[in-house]
Amino acid sequence: MPTGVAMRDPRRQLFDAAERILLRDGPNALTSRAVTTEAGCAKGVLHRHFADFDAFLAELVLARIHRLEDRSAALRASAGTGTLTGNLTAALTDLFDPVATAVVSLVISRDELRARLRAAGSTGIPLMGEAAAMLASYLTAERDLGRLKPDTDVGVLAPTLLGAAHLLYADREARSPDAEAVRRVVTAVVAGALRGEEIG
Incomplete structure (x- = not known):
């Protein structure tokens, strides 16, 4: 320019x-x-x-994290509507857009960036931690509504869903999985937690 x-x-x-x-x-x-x-x-x-390049990268990731706040509110509001597996499939497909998947790889590859993001309040693997919290919030709402078994451990179920979905998207060389592939993973992960009437 x-x-x-x-x-x-x-x-x-x-x-x-x-x-x-x-x-x-x-x-x-x-x-x-x-x-x-x-x-x-x-x-x-x-x-x-920006103070330096790591500060720039931290702001780039934080912008993605802030987008999750609106997504989280919308997902939680969907509790009790549609099907639980359908809601989770849509949320995970939306979450793992190509840029978000690349940002997760960036965070994992740079120690200084992770340190800055944790100093800004992020936990675990930044972006993934916030995504797990989003899923846990939704699953808690569904459990409270009776669509999940009362003893469902959402603190385990949410990161399990997230990790399984991330594995579908993590290969940069492969095409992104379609919604049906994501749905199969969601169905397998949540099957044991669903109330009988929600299965299928």
């Missing part, structure tokens, strides 16, 4: 550039120079808005 031409929303443009690199080349290709080149701006633009 020529000197003197203002970027309309530099932070958003830098985040969008980072997401494109993650999708195209993976987390190892994500450097400050790669991001600013992809965004079409001088390297100094990134450092004008």
Whole structure:
């Protein structure tokens, strides 16, 4: 970008550039120079808005985490409607969009980034921890409504669902699984917790 031409929303443009690199080349290709080149701006633009590159990456991940707040409220509100397996399948399919899956790989690959995110209040594997909490909140609501057995341990069931679904999406070289593949995993994981009338 020529000197003197203002970027309309530099932070958003830098985040969008980072997401494109993650999708195209993976987390190892994500450097400050790669991001600013992809965004079409001088390297100094990134450092004008963020203390350093890890601060930029932390903000990128935190933006994804904040999106989960609205998703979590909507998922919890769906308790008692539709089918439990259908609601979970839709939530997991939405959660593991290609960018989110790439962001999880980024978080796992960078120790300093995880440390910064934990300092900001994230737990476990950042983004995955918040996603597990979202699922646990929904499953708790379903248990309270009687669609799950009263002794269902949602603290175990939620991360089990999340981990099983993540394995479907984790291979960057493979095509994303379809909704039916996700539904089969959800059905297998929750089968023992469903009340009889909810099976199927």
